[in-house]
Amino acid sequence: MNNRRNFLKNTLPLGILPLIPLNSFSQELYKNGGTPNKLRRPKVIFFDVNETLLDLETLKESIVKTLGNKKELGTLWFTTMLQYSLVATAANQYFDFGKIGSAALIMVANNNGINLSAEYAKNAVKPILSLDAHKEVKEALELLKKNNYKLVSFTNSSNFAVEQQLKHAGLIDYFDAKISVEDYGKFKPDSDVYNWAARKMQIDNKDCLLVSAHGWDIAGAVWAGWQGAFISRPGQQLFPLAPLPEINKPNLLALAKELVLL
Amino acid sequence: MNNRRNFLKNTLPLGILPLIPLNSFSQELYKNGGTPNKLRRPKVIFFDVNETLLDLETLKESIVKTLGNKKELGTLWFTTMLQYSLVATAANQYFDFGKIGSAALIMVANNNGINLSAEYAKNAVKPILSLDAHKEVKEALELLKKNNYKLVSFTNSSNFAVEQQLKHAGLIDYFDAKISVEDYGKFKPDSDVYNWAARKMQIDNKDCLLVSAHGWDIAGAVWAGWQGAFISRPGQQLFPLAPLPEINKPNLLALAKELVLL
Numbered sequence: 112m113n114n115r116r117n118f119l120k121n122t123l124p125l126g127i128l129p130l131i132p133l134n135s136f137s138q139e140l141y142k143n144g145g146t147p148n149k150l151r152r153p154k155v156i157f158f159d160v161n162e163t164l165l166d167l168e169t170l171k172e173s174i175v176k177t178l179g180n181k182k183e184l185g186t187l188w189f190t191t192m193l194q195y196s197l198v199a200t201a202a203n204q205y206f207d208f209g210k211i212g213s214a215a216l217i218m219v220a221n222n223n224g225i226n227l228s229a230e231y232a233k234n235a236v237k238p239i240l241s242l243d244a245h246k247e248v249k250e251a252l253e254l255l256k257k258n259n260y261k262l263v264s265f266t267n268s269s270n271f272a273v274e275q276q277l278k279h280a281g282l283i284d285y286f287d288a289k290i291s292v293e294d295y296g297k298f299k300p301d302s303d304v305y306n307w308a309a310r311k312m313q314i315d316n317k318d319c320l321l322v323s324a325h326g327w328d329i330a331g332a333v334w335a336g337w338q339g340a341f342i343s344r345p346g347q348q349l350f351p352l353a354p355l356p357e358i359n360k361p362n363l364l365a366l367a368k369e370l371v372l373l
Numbered sequence: 374m375n376n377r378r379n380f381l382k383n384t385l386p387l388g389i390l391p392l393i394p395l396n397s398f399s400q401e402l403y404k405n406g407g408t409p410n411k412l413r414r415p416k417v418i419f420f421d422v423n424e425t426l427l428d429l430e431t432l433k434e435s436i437v438k439t440l441g442n443k444k445e446l447g448t449l450w451f452t453t454m455l456q457y458s459l460v461a462t463a464a465n466q467y468f469d470f471g472k473i474g475s476a477a478l479i480m481v482a483n484n485n486g487i488n489l490s491a492e493y494a495k496n497a498v499k500p501i502l503s504l505d506a507h508k509e510v511k512e513a514l515e516l517l518k519k520n521n522y523k524l525v526s527f528t529n530s531s532n533f534a535v536e537q538q539l540k541h542a543g544l545i546d547y548f549d550a551k552i553s554v555e556d557y558g559k560f561k562p563d564s565d566v567y568n569w570a571a572r573k574m575q576i577d578n579k580d581c582l583l584v585s586a587h588g589w590d591i592a593g594a595v596w597a598g599w600q601g602a603f604i605s606r607p608g609q610q611l612f613p614l615a616p617l618p619e620i621n622k623p624n625l626l627a628l629a630k631e632l633v634l635l
Contacts, residue, residue: 183445186484190452195612197459198589201563202596206614218588218610222448229613301463326480327460334464348480350457351491352468 147355152373153320153338155312156255157290159299160266160273163324163342164363165242165280174216177227177235184219186346191215193327196267196298205296208267212236240272244280245344251363252285258371263288265308265321267298288312300331309337320357322366326350340366409617414635415582415600417574418517419527419552421561422535425586425604426526426625427504427542439489439497440482448608453477455589458529458560467558470529474498502534506542507606513625514547520633525550527570527583529560550574562593571599582619584628588612602628 158164171185178184192208192215199206206214213232220227227235255262262285266273270291277283288311292298295307309316316336323329324342330353333339339356341349342363349355360366420426433447440446454470454477461468468476475494482489489497517524524547528535532553539545550573554560557569571578578598585591586604592615595601601618603611604625611617622628 181445183443183449187445187449187452190449190456194452194456194459195589195614197456197463198562198592198612199614200463201459201560202593203564204596204614210614214613217613221610222608298463300460302465327457330460331464334466346484348483350460351476351479352457352461352466352472 145355147357147359148338150320150338150340150357150369150373152370153260154314154318155261155263156320156322156370157263157265157308157332157337158286159321159323159325159328160264160268160276161239161242162344162347163322164244164248164264164282165276166245167239167242169242170236170238173235173238177216177225177231178220178223179225181223184223188212188216188219191219197301200297200301205293207269207272207293208298209233209236209239209269209272212239239268240275241279242276244282245363247362247364248280248282249285251367252282254364254367254371256285260370261287261312263290263308263312265290265299267292269293300327300334302331302335305332305335305337322363326353329353329356332356340370342366407617409619409621410600412582412600412602412619412631412635414632415522416576416580417523417525418582418584418632419525419570419594419599420548421583421585421587421590422526422528422530422538423501423504424606424609425584426506426510426544427538428507429501429504432498432500432504435497435500436478439478439487439493440485441487443485446481446485450474450478450481453481459563462559462563467555469531469534469555470560471495471498471501471531471534474501501530502537503541504538506544507625509624509626510542510544511547513629514544516626516629516633518547522632523549523574525552525570525574527552527561529554531555562589562596564593564597567594567597567599584625588615591615591618594618602632604628 174188175182175185192212195211195215213236216232216235217227264273264286270293273289273291290308290311292304295304297304309319319337320340321332321337322340324344324347326349329339329341330350333354333356341356341359343359343361436450437444437447454474457473457477475498478494478497479489526535526548532555535551535553552570552573554566557566559566571581581599582602583594583599584602586606586609588611591601591603592612595616595618603618603621605621605623
């Protein structure tokens with residue numbers, strides 16, 4: 112399919128392509144089977160924080176313990192938190208990301224016969240403020256800094272939370288700016304948030320690169336006209352219906368080594 | 374807190390209330406602990422379809438079988454599908470709900486070491502077209518029709534899918550209209566979709582009642598100015614950060630019996 116599409120692209124005038132009958136499901140999934148665009152040197156590199164820079168392990172342990180030690184429920188909680196962050200955004204509402212995390216925990220717990228107070232749920236989510244960096248992160252950020260890249264953190268966490276997080280992980284000095292969606296009032300991957308972050312850094316969308324371990328974050332950035340760098344950490348997947356990002360690496364150091372060649 | 378808030382509401386001029394320092398987490402969660410608004414007779418009753426009218430059991434069995442028989446992964450799949458429907462909406466994209474379901478299944482499977490083809494995933498999701506109605510649904514809809522209620526189905530499923538679903542479940546004749554978000558291009562609970570559905574039925578938001586077994590759907594409807602009726606089916610929870618809906622019943626017949634009294 113990939114070869115056929117490229118063949119058609121290269122040999123037919125542009126207007127004819129949409130007339131070729133392709134099964135619409137294959138056509139969409141095709142996007143992810145295609146060849147990604149070539150990575151260009153970005154003016155600013157934006158980093159997602161949770162999971163991308165920081166290791167969620169201790170947070171997950173706290174959540175799983177709260178949910179009766181069922182490991183799968185830890186993943187269900189995180190997904191539910193992400194779902195409800197977008198429920199809020201879609202309904203023109205905004206709540207602190209941590210508060211949505213607590214609310215999601217109460218919901219998942221109730222569904223599994225566990226009753227949690229708001230206070231208990233809030234405490235169970237607290238380890239999010241004191242996560243360690245993934246082991247290769249400092250070396251990667253140092254390499255990028257040495258090569259004159261401008262680095263910006265860009266997270267769904269609140270301003271307060273990300274300040275605590277980057278301080279605790281010893282990463283705060285690497286960043287030229289810290290952007291939280293809290294200042295805009297919508298969560299990633301709403302297109303408006305990427306547009307706003309680019310404007311905040313006074314650059315065009317095409318000059319932004321998002322580094323993220325989340326398929327939904329990469330999809331949102333690429334749809335907004337950014338370049339995307341997916342960090343394929345364990346348990347993370349690209350969204351099969353979104354275009355492929357420019358680059359896909361298993362960790363941040365492997366990515367940094369490519370970026371310094373540009 | 375509830376009594377104190379009501380006391381303040383009743384005794385202080387409106388403008389003073391926001392100055393009372395309440396812990397913001399309690400304040401938000403308070404909404405769900407408060408007293409719901411009194412239910413008024415709606416001009417149109419809108420019904421969510423999947424889970425609310427139709428029993429997802431056979432679909433879940435198919436999904437769980439595909440995911441190596443781990444039951445928790447069935448719930449994770451459904452939540453991931455809902456998350457990614459909103460990822461699309463937030464990024465101004467639209468895909469068929471079933472296609473998002475297949476994509477979500479591929480992602481959850483990959484994360485658990487299972488490789489699925491697009492074709493296999495599509496087939497695993499297909500039982501969504503042939504679900505049975507929950508056992509009390511026909512009696513409830515009949516009761517409402519006899520009492521001159523206008524009934525409308527309102528779903529994230531595509532037009533094609535909901536037609537198949539309601540035919541197979543023997544429910545199609547109960548509905549005066551069938552509304553799919555496909556015609557608007559955004560998924561529930563985006564506020565725009567509720568506004569659009571109300572306009573389509575030529576009534577105001579305040580004259581709409583949404584019946585749904587999903588906390589996110591009820592939250593979206595209530596935030597859009599509709600009335601809400603939550604059907605608390607097993608495994609379903611209200612969103613603790615949203616206002617309480619007007620009514621909360623364990624099944625559709627219990628709800629219908631209240632509605633015919635209005």
